[in-house]
Amino acid sequence: MCGIVAVSGNSEAAQLCFLGLYSLQHRGQEAAGIASFDRATGQSHRVRKPGLVSDAIQAKDIAELPGDVAVAHIRYSTAGGAGLKNAQPIRESYRGGPIALVHNGNLTNANLLRDQLFNQGALFQSTIDSEAIVHLIARSRGATPDEQITEALSQLEGAYCVLITVGDTLYAARDPYGYRPLVIGALPGGGLMLASETCALDIAGARYVRDVEPGEFIRIRGGEIETVSRLPQMVAESQPCIFELVYFARPDTQLWGYTVDRARRAFGRRLAQEQGAPGDIVISVPDSANSAAVGYSEQSGIPFELGLIRNHYVGRTFITPTQAGRDFKVRMKFSPVREVLSGKRVVVVDDSLVRGTTSRALVNMLREAGATQVHLRLASPPVRWPCFYGIDMPTREELIASDKTVEEIRAFLGVDSLGYLSPDGMLECVADEGETYCTACFTGDYRAPLVDAQQGFAMSSHC
Amino acid sequence: MCGIVAVSGNSEAAQLCFLGLYSLQHRGQEAAGIASFDRATGQSHRVRKPGLVSDAIQAKDIAELPGDVAVAHIRYSTAGGAGLKNAQPIRESYRGGPIALVHNGNLTNANLLRDQLFNQGALFQSTIDSEAIVHLIARSRGATPDEQITEALSQLEGAYCVLITVGDTLYAARDPYGYRPLVIGALPGGGLMLASETCALDIAGARYVRDVEPGEFIRIRGGEIETVSRLPQMVAESQPCIFELVYFARPDTQLWGYTVDRARRAFGRRLAQEQGAPGDIVISVPDSANSAAVGYSEQSGIPFELGLIRNHYVGRTFITPTQAGRDFKVRMKFSPVREVLSGKRVVVVDDSLVRGTTSRALVNMLREAGATQVHLRLASPPVRWPCFYGIDMPTREELIASDKTVEEIRAFLGVDSLGYLSPDGMLECVADEGETYCTACFTGDYRAPLVDAQQGFAMSSHC
Amino acid sequence: MCGIVAVSGNSEAAQLCFLGLYSLQHRGQEAAGIASFDRATGQSHRVRKPGLVSDAIQAKDIAELPGDVAVAHIRYSTAGGAGLKNAQPIRESYRGGPIALVHNGNLTNANLLRDQLFNQGALFQSTIDSEAIVHLIARSRGATPDEQITEALSQLEGAYCVLITVGDTLYAARDPYGYRPLVIGALPGGGLMLASETCALDIAGARYVRDVEPGEFIRIRGGEIETVSRLPQMVAESQPCIFELVYFARPDTQLWGYTVDRARRAFGRRLAQEQGAPGDIVISVPDSANSAAVGYSEQSGIPFELGLIRNHYVGRTFITPTQAGRDFKVRMKFSPVREVLSGKRVVVVDDSLVRGTTSRALVNMLREAGATQVHLRLASPPVRWPCFYGIDMPTREELIASDKTVEEIRAFLGVDSLGYLSPDGMLECVADEGETYCTACFTGDYRAPLVDAQQGFAMSSHC
Amino acid sequence: MCGIVAVSGNSEAAQLCFLGLYSLQHRGQEAAGIASFDRATGQSHRVRKPGLVSDAIQAKDIAELPGDVAVAHIRYSTAGGAGLKNAQPIRESYRGGPIALVHNGNLTNANLLRDQLFNQGALFQSTIDSEAIVHLIARSRGATPDEQITEALSQLEGAYCVLITVGDTLYAARDPYGYRPLVIGALPGGGLMLASETCALDIAGARYVRDVEPGEFIRIRGGEIETVSRLPQMVAESQPCIFELVYFARPDTQLWGYTVDRARRAFGRRLAQEQGAPGDIVISVPDSANSAAVGYSEQSGIPFELGLIRNHYVGRTFITPTQAGRDFKVRMKFSPVREVLSGKRVVVVDDSLVRGTTSRALVNMLREAGATQVHLRLASPPVRWPCFYGIDMPTREELIASDKTVEEIRAFLGVDSLGYLSPDGMLECVADEGETYCTACFTGDYRAPLVDAQQGFAMSSHC
C-alpha cells in the first residue's frame, strides 16, 4: 500500500514531509523514510526507520535532513519482514548526481526488469521495485535527467506513482492507467507539496492545486511545474483504484472527485436498499466502516449505536498470556459495549471482507456480549482476486470469497445473515460524471497486463 | 488520574497486569509500572518505564517479573514532568519484608503527613502520596501487616484506592467516601484481578465479582477475599466521582451501576431537551463525545454526521514546523471533513469544557472548513472548581468557567451559541436508585476536607 | 572497592566529577553516578548508569546536573549483580533538605544497623551500607546537619570514606582507622575537589592540598574547609590498606606517603632478593605488575622483556564460541609473544595471587607459547583472609592460599617454582617513617571489630 | 588502515570472525561489520555497527548471522565521518547470487574506476573502493565467479587485500606488490580462517598455514584452498609496508617474517647506536613504543622506567570542561609519574612522529611533572610523504617533517634534543633474508603508480 510525499522550494522540506507522512500513517505502519537534498553542500541525506512516523522520525533526524527539496515514504508491513533494506526512499549516486526515489504502487513487470538488469551487471540491495527504476534511470543513454527518467518510465508496466529528486530538481510521474492517486498543493510558506492523499496537504495547510494526471511526467524547480512528457495511453478507460474509496483512503481525503466519507455514506445507503436486515440496531466496525454504517442507519431507519469501542492505543506487538483464549487479537483492538448489544438483533456494517478471520472473531465477541442475532452487511462486493496494482492482499487461497459462496461464508462467520453490496451498486454511487475505475479485485478484470506472470516470473505484490 | 491493577493467585500475574494496564491506557499515558513478588525466591521485582504501556513494557520486562501476585499502575502526565521517580509502583523493603504499593486518587492531607514524617526522620525519594502511605505502614507499631496497614489507612484523608503486596499477600482498600472505582474479578485461569475499571477485567476474560466497597480494607491470599477492617464512614452520602461518567472512564466500562456509554447517551438526550440548537447536523468531538452526540441527535432529530476525523496515530511529541500556524496541535489530532461541514449550521457536542483552548481552535477549524454556524453543546455543567480527589485539572485561574459567564465563554470560543447541561439534569440521568455523587468540580461542594489547605500547606493534586 | 569524588565551589562541578571518575575507572567498572545541587532552584539532581564512565555519562547527562557542588561514585562489580538500585550516589530528601551521599569502604556493623533501622520503621531500597548511613542522619535528633552527621558517624564501625551534600554544603569524613584514602585538592578555576586518589586531582589540574585525616569530619562551603568534629581514635596504629599499594591504586597516585609505582618497584626489588629464580627473562603480567617486574629485573639482573601483550580493548561481555577451549577468557585479555618466550626460562612477576585461576590459565598459555620453564614470583605475601574493609575479595574457600601450602599452590598452578614476598619484606619497603598498615588479608589481624559476625549477622563485603 | 577476517567451513563462522575482529581492534575503531552466507536458506546476512567490536557486535547480532562462511571488517575512523554507509562488508546481489566483500588497502585508481563505472550507468551508495570492486565483478562478462573476479582484479591498481563470498564460496586476493598482509590459518574445530594479522589466528586457536602471496587469487570451499589465478607481477621488489612493523601491527603478530615486537626491539637498539642521549632514564610512550624503548635502554645502558601511565579506559568522546586547559586530550590518555620523572633528564622513545601535536603536549606534561631535560628519540625516520596504500595519514601539509628540518621540529616540540632512526638503519634491522619493503612515506618512492593523480582525479586515501 504505502504513501508518498514530496516538498520542493521550502526550507522546511523535511519537516513538512514528516507532517505529510504523519497524516498518511493509515497507508503504512512498518517504516518511514525521508531523503533531502541540500543545495548549500551538494549533499543528499536520508533517514529510514522502522515503526510509526512519530516514533521513527525525531527532531534530531529532521536536523540531519537539510535542504529545500525532499521526498518521503511510508511503508506498509511486508510479509517477508524484510526490514529496513526494503524501506524507501532509495538513495544512490549515479552519473547525474545524487538521486532519491519513492514509489507507491506495484509494477507488473518488476521481476522481468530485475532479471534483465541482473544480466546487464546490475547490483541489487533490496527486492523492491523502486531499485529497478533507479537502475533504469542510471543506465539510460539519455543526456539529461529528463530524458533518462522518461526512458526509464517507458519500460515500466503496472501501477506507480513516483517522486524523484536528482540534485535539487523534483520529478513526479503517474502511470498511464492512473491506479494510484497523486496530488499537488501549494504551501502557505512557499513551494509545492505532492502527496498520495489530500489529507497530507491539509495538515500542512497547503492548498490543493491539481492532480498529477495519469501518464503525466512533471518536473518541479523554483516553484514551477513543467510537464516533461506524457506516457502513451494504454487503455481507453482510466483505472483509478476503487478500493481506495472503499477502505484505504482517509475519510476526509478528496479522491477521484469524491470526499471519501461521502462515497462511503453512499455505499452504506445503497447497501441498505440492496440488503435490508431485520435488526434492532446498526453498529459499525470502527472506524473504517463508520461512514457506511451511518449511511445504512439513515436509509434503513434502524438506529445507529456505538456497540464496539475501538482501543485508541493499539500497539504493534503484544505480550500474549498463554491463557489468552481465542479471539485475543480482536479483543485487544475492539471492546463490545454489553448494555448496547445485550438482547438486540444487531446489524453490523463493515467496509469489506478479505480473509474473514477477524470478522469471525468479532461476531463471536458480539454474541458473547449478548447479541441475539448478528446480521453482517458489507459496503463492497466480495473480494475474489488479489490486487497486483499496489494494495497488499492475501493470495487467492486466503481470500475467503475466492472459492466460497455467500452462504458458505455466512456459515463460516457464524452470522445469521450476510449481505454484500453489488458491483453495480458500488459503481453507481461514484459515477456522477461517468467515472471509470479499476475493480479487478472484485471482478478479475485486470487491465494492466500481468507481464511477470506471462513471462513465467512470480508476481511481486508490494510497494 | 491514573489507573491501577492487581492480580493474585495466577502464575501469569505480571502478564495479566500488563493487559489490564493496556485497557486502562486512557487513564494515563506518561508511565507504566508493574511490581511482582516471587514466592520461589522471596524476591520482589519491579519495572517502571515512561510512555505507553505497549511501548514501555516488553516481553523481556515481563520475564523479569516472576511470581503469582503483582500490582501495576499507569500514570497520567504530571505538570512538573517529574520523570520516573514519581512513577509507581513504590517498592521498598521494611521489617515486614518487601512491600509494593500503587495508588489511584489524591490525599487531601498528603503534605501534612509528609511534614510529620520528615520530622520523624523519614527519607523521601519522590513527591507522591504513595510514598507517605508506605512510610506510615513501616512506622506503625502494629504486629502484623493487617494491623500496620489498617493503622496507616486511618491516617489518610481524601480519595484513594490502594493495592498493596506484602510478600505474597495482596491488600486492597478504598477510601470511605468512595471517590474512585475499584472492582474485583475472577480470572478464567484461576486467581483474582482487581482494577480501576471493568474494561480491564473484560480484556483479561475475568468475570466481574463485586466492587471493593467504600471504606473497605481487604486481604487476598490463596484465592480467598477477606475483609480485614472497615474504615469509619465519614459522610452520609457516598461520593463516587461523576466526572468518571462524564469524561474519564471508557464507554464500555460498568461504573456506579451504569454503563458509561448509556450514561453519556442519556446526558446527550437531556442536553438536547435543555439546550436545543438551530442546526443542520450534529457532530461529535471524537471519541469522548460520541455517545452524547448520538444521544443529542436522537433526541433533537438533527442528523448525526462524522464531521471530524480523529487521527488514529497521535504521537506524544511533534516536530512543529516554524510555519505551523496557530491551531497546529488540534490539527494533528482532528481533521475536518469539508464536504460534510461546508455550508452547514453545525451543532458540536463535546463532553465537557475545561480550559477552552482546544475547543476554540476546533471551532476555528470548523469555520475554515465551511461551517456557516457553530453551536457548541456540552454534556456536563461548567467546570468551575479544581478537583482535589484525583482528577488532574488546571488551577482555578485556568478553568475558563471559574470566572466567566456563559456569554463570555461563548464570545471567547467564537461560537454562535453555547449551551451546558444543567447540574440537576446531569444528576437525574444517573439517579435510578437515588445514587449520590461527588460534583465538587461543578459545584465547589468538597466533602472530604481539604486538610492541607486548612493547615497552611499547598494542596497536592496528582495521583 | 569503588571510588568517590566531590567538587564544591566550581560551576563545572558535575563535569569535574566526571573527570575524576574517569581517572578512577580502575576502582570500579560496573556503574557510575553523579549527584549535584543547584542553588538557583534549590533542586538536587542525580544520574546513575551502568557501564564505564565515558559510556555511561554523556554530555546530556552533565547538562542535567547543574550546580556548583556535586558528589560522584564509581561502582565495582557486585556478585549479586544488583543492578542500578545498588549504585550510588544515594539521594533522598529528609527534613534538612535534599541529601546526597557516596561511600567508599565497608561497614563491619552494616547488617546490625540495618536490622535496628528496620525495627524503627525504616524503608530500604537497596542493600548498600550508604542507605543505612543516610537513615541514621535523618533519624538523628540533632538540630543541624553538622550534629546529625556527627551522630550518625559515631554509630558506624569499619571502613568508610563518605562525601555528603546537604543542600549546597559538602561534608567529608574518614573512619578513625584510616583504611581508605581521601585527598583534598584546590581546583585551578576555583573551588575544591575531594577524591579517593591523587590521580583524580591531576586530571582536573587540581593541586594536592592535604589528606582528610583518619577520624576527621569536615565541612566545605564557600571554598572554606572547617573541621566539624573528630571521631574518637579506636586503635593506636592507623590502618591504611596496604593492598592499595600492592594492587588497587593507580601507579601515578601518591598514597600513604609513597608514589604507588615507587612502592611497587621496591616490592619487586625486595622480591628478587628474597626469591631469586633461574630465569633467562623477566616478564610482567601487564599492567598491574609492570613496576614490580621492572624492579625484579633491575635487582636480579635478568633482562626485562615484553612477553605478554595486554589487549587495549577488553570489553565487558564476550561472545564465546562453543569451540573456545579452556583459558578463553585469559586469551581475550593477554596474548603471548611467542618469539620472546620460546625456548626461555621465564620469570613471571605478578602483583598478587587471589584465586589462582587466571594465573593457572596464563601459565598454560606461556608454556604453549614455548616457555621451557615458568617461575612465578608474587610481589606480595599469600592472600589468606577476606577483606571486610572495602576491597572485594572472594570468600575464604575461594582464596587459594587460605588452606594450601606454597608447594600445593605451585602444583595447582603448574609452575616450576613459586615465590611470594614475605610480610616483613613488604612492610619494610614502605616504612620509611615507621608507617603502620592494615595487613589483615595477609595476616588475619582484623583491627576494626567484625561486629556483624559477632552479632550473628552475615558480614557484608561491598562498597 | 582497517582489518579484515574471513572464515570458511566452520559452523561458528560469524562468531570466529567476531573474535578475529576483536584482536584486530587496533586496526580500526570506527565501525565493525560481518556478513555471512547460510547454505540452508540460500540467504546472506549482514550486520554493521559503529563503535568498538565488543560494543557493536552482540550475541543477538551473531544469532542473525547463520552459515559456515563469513567475511568481516573493522573500520578506521574517517575524516569525513561518513557514517555507516562507508562501513564494510559491502553486500549486494548480482546475477551470480549474493556477494559480500571486505577490503583492506587503498586503490590508486579508485576515482578513475568510479568515473568509468558512473558513465556505464552504475549506482553508488558509498565512496569506498570496495563498492567499485563489486561493480567490476558484476559487470564482467565472465561466465563464472572465478572469471568475473579475476577480470575485476586485473583492473585494480594500488594496495588491496580482499575477501569475497559468492554464495558459499570464499575468495581471497592480495595485490601484486604485497603492500598489506593476509594470512591463512587452520581452525581447531575445522575450516580455515584468513586475517590481516596472525594475532587473529591466535585468539581463535588457529594454526598459521601460510600467507596469501602477492598477486595470488585463491578460492576456498570445502576446506580446500585452490589458486584460481596469479596477477602479473608489477615490480621486481615486493613492497610489504614497513610501517606495519614500525607502528601499526600488534607486537605479538608475525609479519613479513618477523615478530613485530622483535623488529621494534631491534629498531630501538639501532636507534640507541645512532642517536645516543645524555639521559638518566629511558621512558616509552606506551604502549606502541614499549618494545623500542626497552631496546633503547638495553643498548644504551640507561635504565628503563615507567614514567607515563596509559589510561586503560580511553573513551571515544569526552566531556571537556571549559576550564580544561591545553593538553587536555593528552592528559586523558597519559598520566606522568611525577616521582619517576622529577629532577631527571628523560629520554623519551616513541615509534614515529606524524603531526607532532600530541608529542608536543606530552613533552609539556613531562616538564610540568619535573623532568629537567627531555630528549625525544624516534624509532623510525621522519614521515615526509602521505601513504596512498592504505595507512590513513594526514595530508602533506600536516606532516610536520614534510617541510621542516630536524632542528625546526625540535624547536616546535620544545625538546632538548631530537633524534630519528635513519632509513638505512631501519631497513637493516629487518633484512635478514634481503627482504624489500615499501618505504614511500619516509622516502617518497611510490612504486604502485598514483593513477588517479596522473589522470587528474583526487587521490582517495582510506580503506
Ligand SMILES: Nc1ncnc2c1ncn2[C@@H]1O[C@H](COP(=O)(O)OP(=O)(O)O)[C@@H](O)[C@H]1O
Ligand atoms: N478516524 C477515522 N474515522 C473513520 N475512518 C478512519 C479513521 N481513521 C482511519 N479511517 C479509515 O480506516 C482505514 C484504516 O485505518 P487504520 O488507522 O489503519 O485502522 P485499522 O487499524 O482499522 O486498519 C483508513 O484507511 C481509513 O479509511
Ligand SMILES: Nc1ncnc2c1ncn2[C@@H]1O[C@H](COP(=O)(O)OP(=O)(O)O)[C@@H](O)[C@H]1O
Ligand atoms: N473508542 C472510544 N470511543 C468512545 N470514547 C472513547 C473511546 N476511547 C476512549 N474514549 C473516551 O475518551 C476518553 C479519552 O480517551 P483518550 O484515548 O485519552 O482520548 P483523548 O486523547 O481524546 O483524551 C476516555 O476516557 C473515554 O471516556
Ligand SMILES: Nc1ncnc2c1ncn2[C@@H]1O[C@H](COP(=O)(O)OP(=O)(O)O)[C@@H](O)[C@H]1O
Ligand atoms: N597503565 C597502567 N600501568 C600500570 N599499572 C596500571 C595501569 N593502569 C592500571 N594499573 C594498575 O592495574 C590495576 C588494575 O587496573 P585495571 O585497569 O582494572 O586492569 P585489570 O583489568 O588488569 O584489573 C590498577 O588498579 C592499577 O594498580
Ligand SMILES: Nc1ncnc2c1ncn2[C@@H]1O[C@H](COP(=O)(O)OP(=O)(O)O)[C@@H](O)[C@H]1O
Ligand atoms: N598491549 C600492547 N603493547 C604494546 N604495543 C601495543 C599494545 N597494543 C597495541 N600496541 C601497539 O600500539 C599500536 C596502537 O594501538 P592502539 O591500541 O590503537 O593504541 P593507540 O591508542 O595508542 O593508538 C598498535 O597498532 C600496536 O602496534
Ligand code: SF4
Ligand atoms: S485490484 Fe482492487 S485494490 Fe487493486 S487497484 Fe484494482 S480496485 Fe484497487
Ligand code: SF4
Ligand atoms: S471534584 Fe469532580 S472530578 Fe473530582 S472527584 Fe468530584 S466529581 Fe470527580
Ligand code: SF4
Ligand atoms: S584486609 Fe587487606 S585489602 Fe582489606 S583493608 Fe586490610 S590490607 Fe587492605
Ligand code: SF4
Ligand atoms: S607509504 Fe608508508 S605506510 Fe604506506 S605502505 Fe608504504 S611504508 Fe606503509
Ligand SMILES: [Mg+2]
Ligand atoms: Mg476496519
Ligand SMILES: [Mg+2]
Ligand atoms: Mg475529548
Ligand SMILES: [Mg+2]
Ligand atoms: Mg593484574
Ligand SMILES: [Mg+2]
Ligand atoms: Mg603510540
